[in-house]
Amino acid sequence: MIATLHILGTSSAVPTAKRWPTAQVIDFGGELMLIDCGEGCQMQLRRQKISIGRLRYIFISHAHGDHFFGLIGLLSTLSVLKVDQPLDIFAPAAVIDVMKYQLHRLGYNLRLELTWHELKEGYSGVLLETKRSVVEAFPLYHSVPVHGFSFREKITAKNIRPEAIESYNLEISEIVIAKKGQDVERPDGSILKNAWLTLPEHRPLCYAYCTDTTKVPRHPAIEHAHVLYHEATFLEKDRAFADRTQHSTSADAARSALENKVSHLLIGHFSGRYHRADGLI
Amino acid sequence: MIATLHILGTSSAVPTAKRWPTAQVIDFGGELMLIDCGEGCQMQLRRQKISIGRLRYIFISHAHGDHFFGLIGLLSTLSVLKVDQPLDIFAPAAVIDVMKYQLHRLGYNLRLELTWHELKEGYSGVLLETKRSVVEAFPLYHSVPVHGFSFREKITAKNIRPEAIESYNLEISEIVIAKKGQDVERPDGSILKNAWLTLPEHRPLCYAYCTDTTKVPRHPAIEHAHVLYHEATFLEKDRAFADRTQHSTSADAARSALENKVSHLLIGHFSGRYHRADGLI
Numbered sequence: 001m002i003a004t005l006h007i008l009g010t011s012s013a014v015p016t017a018k019r020w021p022t023a024q025v026i027d028f029g030g031e032l033m034l035i036d037c038g039e040g041c042q043m044q045l046r047r048q049k050i051s052i053g054r055l056r057y058i059f060i061s062h063a064h065g066d067h068f069f070g071l072i073g074l075l076s077t078l079s080v081l082k083v084d085q086p087l088d089i090f091a092p093a094a095v096i097d098v099m100k101y102q103l104h105r106l107g108y109n110l111r112l113e114l115t116w117h118e119l120k121e122g123y124s125g126v127l128l129e130t131k132r133s134v135v136e137a138f139p140l141y142h143s144v145p146v147h148g149f150s151f152r153e154k155i156t157a158k159n160i161r162p163e164a165i166e167s168y169n170l171e172i173s174e175i176v177i178a179k180k181g182q183d184v185e186r187p188d189g190s191i192l193k194n195a196w197l198t199l200p201e202h203r204p205l206c207y208a209y210c211t212d213t214t215k216v217p218r219h220p221a222i223e224h225a226h227v228l229y230h231e232a233t234f235l236e237k238d239r240a241f242a243d244r245t246q247h248s249t250s251a252d253a254a255r256s257a258l259e260n261k262v263s264h265l266l267i268g269h270f271s272g273r274y275h276r277a278d279g280l281i
Numbered sequence: 282m283i284a285t286l287h288i289l290g291t292s293s294a295v296p297t298a299k300r301w302p303t304a305q306v307i308d309f310g311g312e313l314m315l316i317d318c319g320e321g322c323q324m325q326l327r328r329q330k331i332s333i334g335r336l337r338y339i340f341i342s343h344a345h346g347d348h349f350f351g352l353i354g355l356l357s358t359l360s361v362l363k364v365d366q367p368l369d370i371f372a373p374a375a376v377i378d379v380m381k382y383q384l385h386r387l388g389y390n391l392r393l394e395l396t397w398h399e400l401k402e403g404y405s406g407v408l409l410e411t412k413r414s415v416v417e418a419f420p421l422y423h424s425v426p427v428h429g430f431s432f433r434e435k436i437t438a439k440n441i442r443p444e445a446i447e448s449y450n451l452e453i454s455e456i457v458i459a460k461k462g463q464d465v466e467r468p469d470g471s472i473l474k475n476a477w478l479t480l481p482e483h484r485p486l487c488y489a490y491c492t493d494t495t496k497v498p499r500h501p502a503i504e505h506a507h508v509l510y511h512e513a514t515f516l517e518k519d520r521a522f523a524d525r526t527q528h529s530t531s532a533d534a535a536r537s538a539l540e541n542k543v544s545h546l547l548i549g550h551f552s553g554r555y556h557r558a559d560g561l562i
């Protein structure tokens with residue numbers, strides 16, 4: 001499977017002239033999921049040529065405006081454009097309340113089938129299973145309830161070794177059994193071991209997303225991720241600001257990557273005090 | 282007096298990759314007024330190097346999102362930055378309700394003294410008098426209640442002819458009388474005509490703002506404006522769209538400029554269907 005990550009914003013609470021508030025799109029084998037939706041998200045989607053009509057799921061980490069003030073504009077545009085495909089939004093109660101109030105008070109009549117899923121404080125577990133992925137939520141540590149998310153490839157069937165089909169002259173029914181991970185019993189009573197017929201399972205593709213948090217999270221949903229996105233609002237030398245505002249430093253983000261044994265670390269949510277992000281690396 | 286207009290957005294309901302939703306700042310002799318506040322307004326203010334802390338008055342024309350979805354982000358940033366100067370916002374009830382609900386539900390604790398002024402449907406008259414300007418509202422014609430605004434220089438005193446002070450050896454008390462527009466009686470009983478002492482009154486600087494509207498407005502507050510901003514969502518050849526969505530064409534905007542005898546016309550609120558604005562002129 002191929003996954004593509006689009007970064008739409010890297011700013012913290014106050015956007016700068018160059019950095020937009022937090023929003024990301026992960027294209028997980030063709031399934032488009034939006035993670036957070038800061039102000040201006042719909043403009044960034046257009047600039048990056050991502051069709052908003054293709055968004056199927058939206059995950060909002062917490063009820064701070066820099067993570068969801070773009071949501072009402074996005075829904076408004078979906079309404080104007082008469083998009084009618086289903087949309088599932090996972091968000092904390094405060095975000096859902098604010099969105100529902102606005103949609104009602106402003107008289108929006110959305111054509112699309114919109115389903116709200118409340119992210120309850122402290123929830124840890126599976127949020128969603130699609131054809132290709134499993135999305136999990138886990139709690140982080142901030143001034144309001146906040147969740148991290150992990151997006152993991154769902155491996156539903158083993159891959160057949162191309163050469164095995166010819167070598168053993170496999171029937172379709174035998175391939176189906178092997179893909180399920182089972183040994184195949186032949187008509188003559190002999191057994192073909194599953195390991196002879198299938199490739200070893202690969203490590204499922206995994207993207208983990210952690211913002212905002214003051215404590216480095218440890219969670220099975222993050223462990224061994226291919227890429228971890230972790231907020232790094234401040235430099236380590238500005239730890240006092242990080243502690244006061246319940247955010248992480250870039251050193252915290254690095255520690256999180258090491259402790260969770262991820263392959264790659266991506267940082268963002270930079271404070272407006274840093275004009276260049278170089279110093280944070 | 283010098284007035285400077287900053288255009289922050291020229292898009293209609295759906296922003297494009299290059300055009301932002303409606304927002305303008307008029308700097309009226311140092312008094313900064315924001316007119317409409319579409320999504321991303323605070324980023325545009327930063328890009329144009331306009332300090333949001335200097336905004337003193339905000340006017341929202343109507344309760345369509347492309348004219349006010351940036352307001353919550355702006356207030357949020359004023360809160361984060363701990364700005365504490367007074368702010369007066371003039372807006373229709375639906376906008377005020379939506380903003381108050383969000384500020385309350387999200388637990389904002391604004392330091393600034395925020396005063397909401399409800400723009401009642403159909404209201405026509407003075408909204409605000411400051412040291413330097415008079416702001417008037419007048420009704421426009423759209424699918425929801427909408428107001429246009431005019432910003433007019435307040436002429437409080439006549440200007441003395443520089444050469445008159447020396448020629449007539451004017452006392453301070455005589456200058457004060459002349460600035461009020463009165464003739465000056467000298468100690469010897471002679472009369473100095475006001476016209477000898479003061480410059481002719483100039484035409485007060487006036488900026489008028491009309492969006493969104495399906496009918497060309499005629500109003501004394503617009504008449505003889507130096508600049509009229511008028512929406513021109515569609516080309517005349519697309520009048521059917523304009524009629525259906527209750528918007529103006531560029532020909533309507535031109536007619537409005539002629540009928541209201543303004544000096545200059547500025548158009549905006551362009552439909553996303555036009556990649557270039559050239560054709561609208």
